[in-house]
Amino acid sequence: MSLLRVSNLSVVFTGRGRPPLVALDDVSLTVAAGETLALVGESGSGKSTLALAIAGLLDTAASVRGQIDVAGHGIVGAAPTALQHLRRGGIAMVFQDPMSALNPVHRIGDQIAETMPGSRAERRAAASRLLHVVGLPDAERLLEAWPHELSGGMRQRVALAIALGQEPRLLIADEPTTALDVTIQAQILRLLADLQRDLGLTLLLVTHDLGVVAELADRVAVLYAGRLVEVAAVDALFSTPQHPYTQGLLAARPPFGPDAPMLPRLTEIPGGLPSLSPPPPGCRFAERCARVSQRCREDMPELRASSAGLVACHHPGATP
């Protein structure tokens, strides 16, 4: 049973004096309960926009079409009170920069307990318990601390505690380790994996780190310039990537693992994202693709079943 179902989602940012920007175009995906889906793609491809749309947190400058279903509740166009219900026992979110994700003028304890039910003492006890769950001992002191007194890693743990306090079924983590030191990154990922397993969370993990993907994800969705280009189980994606962009990403990946030599990247995909206002008519990767044909420039490829999963490409398959 899928906990999250996104159907034909499009998000366009409109602003005064600026042309509309198509951040997401016709995105569809499902995430099963208890599954970890990694959402990857380079910066600007629309990962955060998708995460925020699912969490019902996009601001009014975004016009959203399509459907998002979380545990049977529609998100798109839902009334604020309806969304409010999903904040408890539904969706929770952790953000990229732990430095700015906590309110600088509220104490840690108050931020964790703010929307919890129960008496003051109950909420305090719950907050203290959550700090232990996310691996922060000395909760009594931390409850009274201010965000600026904590390190980045500690703040990200606090952010996780806040999210867990909502007792979510779906946890969305938008690049939760990108802003952290490498050693701290590993700890936070370990924690995420443990929590996911122990609490049976469904995890939507946004990242551009393929090492993270390999470690944590069950399935992977690759986003490029607002469109999904490939969705596959993690093993299939790493062993037999179908889309040229995915192949490029994998090739550009720095070697990882314990004995990996610290070498500079060998291959980079030349070029950058196309303009999104408006996007090009055909395949959005066409300008950077080695396999491009005339058809790619005119006819946008749809997501179709491939040998390993879903791929949106006129010329899918193994690297020639």
Next chain:
Amino acid sequence: MAGSPGTGSRGLGSFLAAAWPVIRRRLLLALPVLLLVACGTFGLLHLAPGDAVDAMVIAGGGGDAALASELRARYGLDQPLLVQLSLYLLRLLQFDFGVSPVHNRPVLALITERLPISLLLMLTATAFAVSLGVVLGVSAAAAAGRWRDRLILAAALVIYAMPSFWVGLMLILVFAVTLGWLPVGGFETAASGLSGMARVLDIARHLILPTLALALLFVSVHLRLMRAGMLDLAGADFVRMARAKGVPRRRVLWAHLARNAVLPVIAMVGVQASTLLGGAVVIESVFSLPGLGRLAYDSVVARDLATLMGLVVVSAVIVLTVTLVVDLVMAALDPRVRLR
């Protein structure tokens, strides 16, 4: 370690206890500043030709040189400047501001009589300006780009362009003269025999228009700072986080957004302390409030240097105090601020 009163403990008592060493140090640091101010004023005022005796003698219509020199000797005005200055500073250190030759009373008494009126006006005007600025700023930001926002911004611009004495006169014209709702001026109804609550209410009625006139000088600055702060922070992750965890919209707006956006507004109150004092002087004249402003004006006209110097020193004390209080408030409101 002095300087982190926010940490670990709650409550005003513990805050002040932690802040006390800083307060003490700041007070000590204020002393040389005040001495410098006193010297500067002394020099400036003595550069201008004429003294109180000249003014008195002229006002008396005659040129009695004997009387003039006797008066000068009595008030020490015949001594060399440096001697006058050192004597003045020495007395200042003992809170002795000298005697006003015009009023024939101690300057300190003249000032302390009028000080509460000026302080009260500054306090009410600041409180009103900050509250109105915050409410309008939040209201404008919440409707950014829509008509309510534009209306508030346009009003702010108009208010900003109006000189405060003119605003004061217009307020008097409309609410006191034409409508007759509020008194034209003064601090309280003379010889009314009111006491207790009735007197407080009477004073409050007298203060409404001056407060409004003085506050309008600052409202537009505060509201634009507030609005800009709100818009700046609207996209911040901690605001998203608050929404994500289910904080109701209103509480996000006030407890998360406004609570952070108000910090620069409070800081601005400190920066504008001297503007506030200057504004109060003008407004006091417009509304014939017997505060420091009136005293200053009268002293200039009468060349009452003793009183003027006392006023300048007291003004410096007021500005330094406001700055210190604002710093304390900032430290209480923002845990990242370390008092120094």
